[in-house]
Amino acid sequence: xxxxxxxxxxxxxxxxxxxxxxxxxxxxxxxxxxxxxxxxxxxxxxxxxxxxxxxxxxxxxxxxxxxxxxxxxxxxxxxxxxxxxxxxxxxxxxxxxxxxxxxxxxxxxxxxxxxxxxxxxxxxxxxxxxxxxxxxxxxxxxxxxxxxxxxxxxxxxxxxxxxxxxxxxxxxxxxxxxxxxxxxxxxxxxxxxxxxxxxxxxxxxxxxxxxxxxxxxxxxxxxxxxxxxxxxxxxxxxxxxxxxxxxxxxx
Amino acid sequence: xxxxxxxxxxxxxxxxxxxxxxxxxxxxxxxxxxxxxxxxxxxxxxxxxxxxxxxxxxxxxxxxxxxxxxxxxxxxxxxxxxxxxxxxxxxxxxxxxxxxxxxxxxxxxxxxxxxxxxxxxxxxxxxxxxxxxxxxxxxxxxxxxxxxxxxxxxxxxxxxxxxxxxxxxxxxxxxxxxxxxxxxxxxxxxxxxxxxxxxxxxxxxxxxxxxxxxxxxxxxxxxxxxxxxxxxxxxxxxxxxxxxxxxxxxx
DNA sequence: ATAATAGTGTCTGTAAGACATTATATA
DNA sequence: TATATAATGTCTTACAGACACTATTAT
Numbered sequence: 001x002x003x004x005x006x007x008x009x010x011x012x013x014x015x016x017x018x019x020x021x022x023x024x025x026x027x028x029x030x031x032x033x034x035x036x037x038x039x040x041x042x043x044x045x046x047x048x049x050x051x052x053x054x055x056x057x058x059x060x061x062x063x064x065x066x067x068x069x070x071x072x073x074x075x076x077x078x079x080x081x082x083x084x085x086x087x088x089x090x091x092x093x094x095x096x097x098x099x100x101x102x103x104x105x106x107x108x109x110x111x112x113x114x115x116x117x118x119x120x121x122x123x124x125x126x127x128x129x130x131x132x133x134x135x136x137x138x139x140x141x142x143x144x145x146x147x148x149x150x151x152x153x154x155x156x157x158x159x160x161x162x163x164x165x166x167x168x169x170x171x172x173x174x175x176x177x178x179x180x181x182x183x184x185x186x187x188x189x190x191x192x193x194x195x196x197x198x199x200x201x202x203x204x205x206x207x208x209x210x211x212x213x214x215x216x217x218x219x220x221x222x223x224x225x226x227x228x229x230x231x232x233x234x235x236x237x238x239x240x241x242x243x244x245x246x247x248x249x250x251x
Numbered sequence: 252x253x254x255x256x257x258x259x260x261x262x263x264x265x266x267x268x269x270x271x272x273x274x275x276x277x278x279x280x281x282x283x284x285x286x287x288x289x290x291x292x293x294x295x296x297x298x299x300x301x302x303x304x305x306x307x308x309x310x311x312x313x314x315x316x317x318x319x320x321x322x323x324x325x326x327x328x329x330x331x332x333x334x335x336x337x338x339x340x341x342x343x344x345x346x347x348x349x350x351x352x353x354x355x356x357x358x359x360x361x362x363x364x365x366x367x368x369x370x371x372x373x374x375x376x377x378x379x380x381x382x383x384x385x386x387x388x389x390x391x392x393x394x395x396x397x398x399x400x401x402x403x404x405x406x407x408x409x410x411x412x413x414x415x416x417x418x419x420x421x422x423x424x425x426x427x428x429x430x431x432x433x434x435x436x437x438x439x440x441x442x443x444x445x446x447x448x449x450x451x452x453x454x455x456x457x458x459x460x461x462x463x464x465x466x467x468x469x470x471x472x473x474x475x476x477x478x479x480x481x482x483x484x485x486x487x488x489x490x491x492x493x494x495x496x497x498x499x500x501x502x
Numbered sequence: 503a504t505a506a507t508a509g510t511g512t513c514t515g516t517a518a519g520a521c522a523t524t525a526t527a528t529a
Numbered sequence: 530t531a532t533a534t535a536a537t538g539t540c541t542t543a544c545a546g547a548c549a550c551t552a553t554t555a556t
Contacts, residue, residue, distance in 0.1 A: 012263055012264065012265065013263065014263065014265070014336070014347050051336065053338075053345075054338045055338065056336065056337055056338065057334060057335075057336035057337075057347075080333050080334065082331050082333060082334070083308060083331065083333070083334040083349045084308075085265070085302065085307065085308035085349065086307055086308075087304075087305045087306065087307065094304075096265050096308075096347065096349075098334045098336065098347075166535085167535085167536090168534085168535080183518095183519070183520075183521085184534095184535085184536090185519095185520090185521080185522095185536080185537080185538090186518065186519060186520080188535085188536070188537090189517090189518085189537090190517085190518080193517090206527070206528090207527085207528085207533085207534070208527070208528050208529085208532085208533055208534065209525095209526070209527055209528075209532080209533040209534025209535065210525060210526040210527050210533085210534055210535040210536075211526070211527060211534090211535075212534075212535060212536090213535080213536085225479075225516090225517075225518095226477075226479075228476075228477075228518095417508085418508085418509090419507080419508080434545095434546070434547070434548085435507095435508085435509090436509080436510080436511095436546095436547085436548075437545065437546060437547080439508090439509070439510090440510095440544090440545085441544090441545080444544095457554070457555090458506085458507070458554085458555085459505085459506055459507065459554070459555055459556085460505080460506040460507025460508060460552095460553070460554055460555080461506085461507055461508040461509075461552060461553040461554050462507090462508075462553070462554065463507075463508060463509090464508085464509090476543090476544075476545095479545090
């Protein structure tokens with residue numbers, strides 16, 4: 001905030017990149033586009049775009065999200081992940097990218113964006129095995145860990161569920177995002193006891209067996225007590241918390 | 252990443268702002284500078300500066316941190332907090348700021364930076380009551396919550412302690428950052444049982460009473476089980492997790 | 503001895519994991 | 530009826546909060 005302007009660079013732009021997650025068919029999926037122009041033409045990438053003049057970062061992210069999902073934005077969970085600013089991350093020049101994480105209920109179908117590119121839902125395993133443009137593989141990785149962490153400490157999992165939803169719907173979200181099977185009985189106990197996580201609508205959904213009670217999202221944003229994953233065998237290692245985004249918290 | 256360049260703005264710069272925390276005399280303190288030039292001349296602000304050409308965001312933050320604290324950087328805990336990009340946040344024009352959070356052991360004394368400004372340690376309560384330049388009050392607030400959350404889920408608290416340190420030293424850090432008294436007995440049990448949080452050096456420190464065993468930081472980055480604050484009365488409300496940085500996580 | 507600080511042990515309540523059991527629907 | 534899914538209950542273990550008690554130093 002107080003350096004001589006001689007060190008300021010000339011060509012610089014700021015973009016937002018979106019990691020849009022959804023859960024469909026019990027699988028965590030991410031929205032990928034196929035780039036229609038260079039650089040990385042024809043390669044898969046995260047959706048995104050430049051921040052416009054006079055526009056908030058959050059607004060730019062919401063705008064891009066609406067363009068890609070064609071869903072009324074205010075419904076969707078959207079939060080900033082972090083900034084990526086390696087000087088070499090974009091061959092066209094210096095582009096700082098602010099990554100956002102969006103959690104969406106199962107959306108109709110892959111939607112074509114306004115730009116000349118094809119959009120598709122990719123399973124998280126497929127996406128991780130795909131070579132992505134720019135540093136999007138790293139962004140996706142950070143976003144995935146952020147999402148997994150969010151499910152532990154916040155009520156964000158419900159953002160994946162279209163209302164009304166059942167406890168089983170919610171559990172399938174956890175299982176898809178964490179990639180773990182959960183005990184249905186213990187899961188029910190935890191989510192129903194957590195204050196203001198979910199609220200019964202009074203309705204029921206009929207499939208085949210016993211009808212399931214329906215719920216809507218409650219007002220709580222944080223889960224107390226948190227709904228932790230397995231006793232942290234995967235997390236107590238020597239990872240860097242600043243890089244492995246908020247495994248407990250951040251963004 | 253794929254918008255027509257007509258919407259790109261002309262004058263744009265990227266800065267880093269640092270929230271440098273330390274614990275001295277049992278109090279959480281933050282490094283503030285007094286601005287030597289407009290805008291906000293004479294007002295308190297967070298230290299920071301423009302990102303230089305060809306420079307990584309992390310590098311810019313480390314550079315500023317070294318300038319302000321005159322301490323060999325690699326020692327200090329430094330992590331990105333998030334980006335702030337309100338178009339009106341800087342009256343000079345569009346400046347995107349990437350905020351960083353630094354956790355430092357008690358440093359010698361307020362150090363003057365390379366720029367023409369005075370630096371000082373401010374108690375967190377004083378700082379919160381001070382009118383800060385730009386949107387630095389919001390950044391400080393987010394950083395404080397991030398730091399508090401980090402102490403729950405990571406071993407970051409040890410970054411506040413110069414090695415070797417005692418369990419009491421570590422407890423005083425938690426008490427200062429959380430602003431809560433902790434039970435010494437239960438605290439000791441938790442930190443000594445948490446895997447690889449702290450390791451005994453074998454040495455002892457003599458003051459007056461019984462000599463205290465000395466410890467160094469262990470290799471673990473995450474605390475399992477986490478060391479949670481009170482049963483979340485302050486957190487289970489209706490806050491926005493994306494704004495109130497990672498109370499659980501994320502950030 | 504007394505004061506001061508460090509460290510251990512015990513009791514109790516909460517919550518999680520494992521898993522048996524009951525409830526209510528469809529075919 | 531058999532089958533499938535939803536929901537409740539029980540047992541055990543782990544851990545946190547509260548707090549009594551012991552240990553080791555300086556004065």
